[in-house]
Amino acid sequence: MMTGLDFSQLFERLPSPHMVLDRELRFVAANAAYLAVTMRRWDELAGKHVFDMFPDPGENGRKLKASFERVLETGQPDTLAYLPYAIAVPENEGGGLAYRYWTAVHTPLPGPDGRTAYVVQNTVDVTDMVRAEEGATLPFGHIPEATSLIQRVLETAAMKDEAAREADEFRRLFQQAPSMIAVLSGPDHAITFANDALKRFLGGRDLMGTRVRDSLPDIAAQSFMDWLNQVYRSGTPVSGNGVPIRVERPGQPPGDYYVDFAFHPIFEKDGVVKGVFVQGMDRTRDVEAEQRQRILLDELNHRVKNTLATVQSIAKQTLKESESPAAARAAFEARILALSHAHDLLSRSSWAGADLKTILTRELRPYGTDRAEISGDPVRLTPRAAVALGMVVHELATNAAKHGALSNGEGRVSAAWRLETGEAGKTLNIDWREFGGPKVSPPAKRGFGSRLIRMSLEGELGGSTDLRFDPKGLTCHISIPIDESSRHDKI
Amino acid sequence: MTKSEISLSGLKVFVVEDEAIIAMMLEDMLMDLGCSVIGPCTGLKQAHEMLAGTDTPGAAILDVNVGGEQIYPVATALAERGVPLVFATGYGSVGLAESWRNRVTVQKPYTQDDIVRALNAAIAA
Numbered sequence: 001m002m003t004g005l006d007f008s009q010l011f012e013r014l015p016s017p018h019m020v021l022d023r024e025l026r027f028v029a030a031n032a033a034y035l036a037v038t039m040r041r042w043d044e045l046a047g048k049h050v051f052d053m054f055p056d057p058g059e060n061g062r063k064l065k066a067s068f069e070r071v072l073e074t075g076q077p078d079t080l081a082y083l084p085y086a087i088a089v090p091e092n093e094g095g096g097l098a099y100r101y102w103t104a105v106h107t108p109l110p111g112p113d114g115r116t117a118y119v120v121q122n123t124v125d126v127t128d129m130v131r132a133e134e135g136a137t138l139p140f141g142h143i144p145e146a147t148s149l150i151q152r153v154l155e156t157a158a159m160k161d162e163a164a165r166e167a168d169e170f171r172r173l174f175q176q177a178p179s180m181i182a183v184l185s186g187p188d189h190a191i192t193f194a195n196d197a198l199k200r201f202l203g204g205r206d207l208m209g210t211r212v213r214d215s216l217p218d219i220a221a222q223s224f225m226d227w228l229n230q231v232y233r234s235g236t237p238v239s240g241n242g243v244p245i246r247v248e249r250p251g252q253p254p255g256d257y258y259v260d261f262a263f264h265p266i267f268e269k270d271g272v273v274k275g276v277f278v279q280g281m282d283r284t285r286d287v288e289a290e291q292r293q294r295i296l297l298d299e300l301n302h303r304v305k306n307t308l309a310t311v312q313s314i315a316k317q318t319l320k321e322s323e324s325p326a327a328a329r330a331a332f333e334a335r336i337l338a339l340s341h342a343h344d345l346l347s348r349s350s351w352a353g354a355d356l357k358t359i360l361t362r363e364l365r366p367y368g369t370d371r372a373e374i375s376g377d378p379v380r381l382t383p384r385a386a387v388a389l390g391m392v393v394h395e396l397a398t399n400a401a402k403h404g405a406l407s408n409g410e411g412r413v414s415a416a417w418r419l420e421t422g423e424a425g426k427t428l429n430i431d432w433r434e435f436g437g438p439k440v441s442p443p444a445k446r447g448f449g450s451r452l453i454r455m456s457l458e459g460e461l462g463g464s465t466d467l468r469f470d471p472k473g474l475t476c477h478i479s480i481p482i483d484e485s486s487r488h489d490k491i
Numbered sequence: 492m493t494k495s496e497i498s499l500s501g502l503k504v505f506v507v508e509d510e511a512i513i514a515m516m517l518e519d520m521l522m523d524l525g526c527s528v529i530g531p532c533t534g535l536k537q538a539h540e541m542l543a544g545t546d547t548p549g550a551a552i553l554d555v556n557v558g559g560e561q562i563y564p565v566a567t568a569l570a571e572r573g574v575p576l577v578f579a580t581g582y583g584s585v586g587l588a589e590s591w592r593n594r595v596t597v598q599k600p601y602t603q604d605d606i607v608r609a610l611n612a613a614i615a616a
Binding site for chain 1 (some may be wrong): 510512515516519531556580582
């Protein structure tokens with residue numbers, strides 16, 4: 001053994017709590033660590049019976065007594081891996097009982113006769129570890145009591161690690177979840193957790209540990225604050241779909257969004273609300289898509305009604321000017337088809353516009369390529385111009401077939417156009433000329449066609465027209481402004 | 492009906508309708524009723540110009556959506572001059588802006604009778 005070493009000093013200074021009892025279980029010695037953990041002075045304990053000092057009439061007291069007795073009887077060490085044991089707190093420390101958990105190793109110390117004269121207790125307060133474990137809601141109490149101190153400590157440590165690891169994993173999952181998640185604590189809604197999706201949405205503000213009204217004044221100024229308070233007070237959830245929210249990110253103009261959200265109360269074990277669990281989803285894209293769809297439906301309805309009114313107008317005017325029901329039927333069908341063809345061209349280009357050449361070709365092709373000459377630069381017409389010109393060209397072609405150059409065997413039609421750029425922008429000039437037809441005389445009354453040319457090209461398209469019933473052949477000069485910036489105009 | 496036609500005869504009606512073919516029909520209907528037509532205007536600019544250069548009309552029939560623009564500035568100018576207004580729209584009265592929703596509307600497509608009823612209602616209002 002070592003010499004010159006003061007064993008009483010060694011005992012006194014051991015960092016782990018130690019005490020020594022005699023065979024009657026009376027205190028013989030206790031080191032500073034033991035006095036500290038039991039909140040006692042040595043003069044209170046000296047010579048006193050351990051169970052007088054730390055009484056426990058219940059099962060745990062019996063277990064402790066049994067362990068002491070085993071050591072005294074067998075001369076072998078004995079371990080209590082886990083012992084819940086309450087100790088009285090001195091009045092000057094606040095009084096009452098401190099509920100604590102202990103691990104204790106009892107070692108026999110022989111007297112001069114070789115018989116066990118003393119029991120040395122080394123005890124460790126493991127309350128914190130147990131609490132950590134309970135906090136992680138892991139099942140508890142299945143640890144065999146015979147487990148040695150080391151095993152016990154290792155195990156507790158391992159369980160603590162496991163709990164920490166699981167908590168970490170959950171935290172990471174929540175952190176990376178696609179929806180926005182926050183945990184708020186207390187009546188002031190202190191932010192104890194905010195995941196990445198939420199932080200991104202709120203513009204990377206520092207949220208952890210702050211109160212909602214301090215770090216998110218923009219959000220707190222909206223109904224969300226009232227709803228948080230309501231959840232905290234009433235313990236009932238609040239949720240909403242497609243709720244408008246204005247976010248004022250630092251250094252950025254305010255942004256308007258729509259969110260689905262749910263605020264759920266977080267309850268303590270005793271049923272008292274201790275915070276609010278916040279979940280949210282940015283639904284701005286969906287809500288805006290729904291709004292766009294509504295606008296499209298309105299627009300569709302508008303177009304359908306307008307088209308029906310157009311058809312109604314064509315029907316009324318065709319019936320009024322026709323000489324016979326058969327002529328009326330033929331003219332009406334032809335006009336509806338011309339309208340329909342213009343729509344076909346547009347729907348093929350998703351209503352982005354149509355080509356003038358295609359419109360002319362479609363109306364004049366039935367008369368044969370040798371009877372109609374179509375020439376000009378490629379011109380993209382707006383939907384409005386395409387429909388108007390489609391109808392006008394139909395009227396011109398029909399008139400030519402009925403009274404003009406296409407009504408005999410040899411007449412011809414020339415449709416030529418060019419785009420001219422002037423100060424006011426681009427102008428489309430179309431020249432319609434008829435040759436070789438019967439002698440032309442002006443009609444007795446202005447029909448649908450000539451009225452349409454004036455109304456749609458001058459009125460609707462803001463152009464000018466010059467329709468002449470030249471005896472040698474009808475001519476029609478059309479001049480309309482081409483605004484290439486408004487390809488998607490309404491019709 | 493007959494009574495209404497008589498009462499509308501000679502009425503000067505300001506018309507804004509951007510679709511030529513529909514405007515032609517409305518013009519026919521109004522002429523049949525003995526009304527005289529101011530217009531039809533096919534755009535807001537033209538409507539403002541025509542209004543500035545004409546006596547106050549007896550009534551107005553206004554398409555709501557004119558070449559992608561809303562008719563309301565023209566409607567306001569007419570209302571300020573006390574002109575009875577009829578809105579013609581594909582949407583019905585829900586297609587009107589909130590502040591104009593209690594005005595008389597005809598939904599496209601409309602008949603000549605619809606126009607008679609609407610003009611009478613607007614003048615009586």
